[in-house]
Amino acid sequence: MGRKGRRMPEGSSSVYANVLQQFRKGDLDAFETLFREHQRPVYGWILRIVRNAAAAEDLTVETFWRIHRAHERFQPELPFGPWARRIATRVALDWLRAQRPEVELTAEMTRALPSASVGDPGIAAEIRRKTALAFARLPPSLRAAAVLAVVEEQPHREIAAALGITVAAVKLRVFRAMRLLRKDLEKQGITP
Amino acid sequence: MNHDDRINQLLRQALPPVEANAESERDLWPVVLRRLDEDAAAARRATPQSVPWFDWALLGGLVVFAVSFPATIPVFLYYL
Numbered sequence: 001m002g003r004k005g006r007r008m009p010e011g012s013s014s015v016y017a018n019v020l021q022q023f024r025k026g027d028l029d030a031f032e033t034l035f036r037e038h039q040r041p042v043y044g045w046i047l048r049i050v051r052n053a054a055a056a057e058d059l060t061v062e063t064f065w066r067i068h069r070a071h072e073r074f075q076p077e078l079p080f081g082p083w084a085r086r087i088a089t090r091v092a093l094d095w096l097r098a099q100r101p102e103v104e105l106t107a108e109m110t111r112a113l114p115s116a117s118v119g120d121p122g123i124a125a126e127i128r129r130k131t132a133l134a135f136a137r138l139p140p141s142l143r144a145a146a147v148l149a150v151v152e153e154q155p156h157r158e159i160a161a162a163l164g165i166t167v168a169a170v171k172l173r174v175f176r177a178m179r180l181l182r183k184d185l186e187k188q189g190i191t192p
Numbered sequence: 193m194n195h196d197d198r199i200n201q202l203l204r205q206a207l208p209p210v211e212a213n214a215e216s217e218r219d220l221w222p223v224v225l226r227r228l229d230e231d232a233a234a235a236r237r238a239t240p241q242s243v244p245w246f247d248w249a250l251l252g253g254l255v256v257f258a259v260s261f262p263a264t265i266p267v268f269l270y271y272l
Contacts, residue, residue, distance in 0.1 A: 035221055044214045051207065057216050061223045068228060131206035150200050151207050182199050190202075 020076040031071070034080055035064055041081065042088045045162070048152045049092040049144050059095055063088045082161055089144070089162040096140035127190055134184035138177050145170050146177035 022030035042063055047056040066087050067074075074083060135143065145163065148154045149170065160167045185191075258265055 032221060035224060039220060040213075040215050043216045043220075044210065044212075047214055048210050051210075053217075057218070057220060060216065061220055061227060064220075064224045065227045065231070068224075069231075127202065128206040131202045135203065135207065146203070147207065151204055152209050178196065178199055178203075181203065182195065185199075185202070 017076065020074070020080060023080075024071055024074050024076050026071055031068055034067075034084075038081060038084050039064075042084055045085055046088050046092045048148060048154075049089065050095055051147070055095060059088070059091050063091045066091065085158075085162045086164060089164075093140050093144060096143060130188050130190060131181075131185065134181050134188065137184060138180055142173050142177035142180065145173035146181075149174045150178070 019030045019033050023034055039060065043056055043060045046059045046063065047053060050056055050059065063084065067084055070087070074080070135146075138146070141163075145159060148159045148162075149156060156167045156170045160170045163170065165173075254268075258268070
């Protein structure tokens with residue numbers, strides 16, 4: 001199996017439409033083309049949710065495996081990216097649910113990620129650690145919504161599409177996540 | 193700064209945003225291909241090998257013959 005698949009910009013071109021049609025029929029070259037095109041955004045999306053680079057790679061593979069298995073259900077008239085993102089979100093949430101938050105996540109959450117900025121030295125490392133720990137204790141569905149909305153500042157509409165819920169439900173999840181986070185921090189002696 | 197802004201800031205400091213162009217350090221396509229191959233191999237193992245129709249026809253013919261001429265059964269057994 002070679003590398004016949006090529007990257008191409010997702011657009012309304014007939015070539016891209018043909019790739020989507022071929023993918024639906026199970027063509028491996030078309031699948032590789034879509035993989036090359038969407039690997040980076042899918043990986044980045046998963047990384048934002050799970051905040052663990054090694055796990056994000058494994059989950060990207062899992063996502064594309066599920067995408068390949070579901071190729072017959074793909075509707076070529078709809079864009080591939082949001083569909084892939086929905087599957088990636090489900091994969092990431094499954095992974096979060098399988099983790100023990102206190103042990104597994106906090107160290108990875110705060111280091112060894114390609115972060116856009118380093119933490120403010122004005123905020124003590126201990127407070128950051130406790131915040132990350134409290135965040136890791138939140139239910140996965142709330143965590144995903146909160147990290148995407150508050151930390152990654154993704155549009156609510158995109159988060160809603162990826163989670164398969166309404167924009168109002170996203171806002172509610174973020175609100176609940178922040179309320180639970182505040183309560184947890186207060187229990188730890190931090191008053192935000 | 194109100195409580196919501198403060199807790200949002202705390203969260204952003206605890207979990208710095210991921211770079212916009214974050215990318216996997218390795219090519220994951222070979223891993224995906226291997227996974228697909230393993231999947232296909234597992235499916236092949238799980239599927240029972242089908243018996244050709246000719247074998248079933250031959251077996252049926254033998255059964256009919258044995259029922260019609262039971263005296264020939266010891267002869268068949270002798271030559272097996």
